[in-house]
Amino acid sequence: MVGGFLVAGAALVVFVAVMAGAGGSSGRDFAVAARSLPAGSLIEPGDLSMKSMHLPSTVAGAAFATSDGLIGKTVAVPVSAGELLESAMLAGTGGTSTRPVTVSVDPGSLGGLAPGQPVDVLEANGSGGSGTVSVVVRGATLLAASRGTSGLLSNPGAVEVTIGVSSLDEVEAVIAASHSGTLTLVAAQPSDGVGPGPGPASGAGG
Secondary structure: OHHHHHHHHHHHHHHHHHHHHHHOOOOEEEEEEOOOEOOOOEOOHHHEEEEEEOOOHHHHOOEOOOOOOOOOOEEOOOEOOOOEOEHHHEOOOOOOOOEEEEEEEOHHHHOOOOOOOEEEEEEEEOOHHHOEEEEEEEEEEEEEEOOOOOOOOOOOOOEEEEEEEOOHHHHHHHHHHHHHOEEEEEEOOHHHOOEEOOOOEOOOOO
16 A cells, blocks of 8 residues: 555656656656566666656655666565656665565465565464464565555465565575465564574464
8 A cells, every 4th residue: 555655656746747847948867667667676777767857856855866776776666667766665775785585474464564664574383382483584675465456465375475685694594484484474663673583482372
């Protein structure tokens, strides 16, 4: 839902900017999508083009006057061809390129989550008093889910999601956990920090 609002807002900005520039005066060049980019796409040089437009200062501050700051980044929401790219549409923070990884998760954990949202990845093994839960990665980014239209909550089977992590070690940890247990996503909090989680927590019941 959040991703949809971002995309709709960006489309409106591009339309208004192009109309404002139709009077003949030259605007500034800003990066737009040269083709449709699904959420989770890694931006490559051929995915971008430059368009001259007039933007309010607040919007221009979140846009990109060159493609240099976009190559290698990951879009957190779907972007249509011709749409202005803004920093809020990108996954990850601090300028670090995000590595997308697709895994199956418990669909019940997706309620209330939206693309672009920071999440913690947990692994559950067993059930009842003998079950264990461990933190796999803290501060990942939820990029996309394979099912669902109005939201990410889907049918009772396992659902594939794409999350963005910041290192190959985190990719390895997430994939390994997906094979050894059931992955669950929870909304991340700033106090959680980022990076690989601690070892399995003993005696965590489900």
